[in-house]
Amino acid sequence: MSIETDIKQTTPFKTPYQRVMVNLMFTSNWLVDSQSQVMKPFGLTLQQYNVLRILRGQYPNPVKVSDITERMLDKMSNASRLVDKLVAKKHVLRTECPSDRRAVDVVITEPGLTLLKKIDVHLNEWDEIMRSKLSEEEAVSLSQLLDRLRGSV
Template sequence: MSIEADIKQTTPFKTPYHRVMVNLMYTSNWVADSQMRVLKPFGLTLQQYNVLRILRGQHPNPVKVSDITERMLDKMSNASRLVDKLVAKKLVLRTECPSDRRAVDVVITDQGLALLKRLDTHQAKWDLTQADKLTEEEANYLSQLLDRLRA
């Protein structure tokens, strides 16, 4: 289905660039909604999932909250608040950084790693549903175009 049909737009876009901008925003929200449906049964938000994935990528090394903030997909996220929620769920540990008492180190727990492993299975199923829509080559090309757009 076209973006025009999805948003019930009857007049043409002024430019192809305007169309692609609207299409990107609409598709981004569609993907986020799809991912939220995967995460909801596990009691996670997209932002919490992002923090857990960042921590898993650095495991077993701790990561400073400020570094998590820099790597977040959603730059408006409050990483400190997200870490607090994940600590309460026993998915991460928060400790004082030995080299800088003002900084806080965060590390993913075994429980957090186990949760991500379970989520990886669900993510793989989601990926398969997308493989029916785009080939790997098309997905790579789309990623290259998006990278170029941000450059």
């Protein structure tokens, strides 16, 4: 289905650049909504899931809240608040950093790791959906184009 059909637009876009911008925003929102539905049964938001993934990537080493903030996909997220919510759910532990008492170290717990393993099963289904829509070469090419658009390449 075309972006024009999805948003019920009857007049053509003025430029292909406007079309791609709207298409990217629409697709981004679609992906966020879809991923949010995957997280809902696990009692997580996408931002909380992002924090858990960051911590799993560093496990067993602790990560400072400031480092989590730098690595978040959603730069508007309040990492401190997210960590507090994950502590309350017993998915992470928060401790004072021994080398800098103003900083806070965060580490994922065993229950947090177990939860991520359960979520991974559901996200593998997303890999299959993506494989049915894009070849591996197309996925690589699309990622490279998106990197270039953001100015990374």
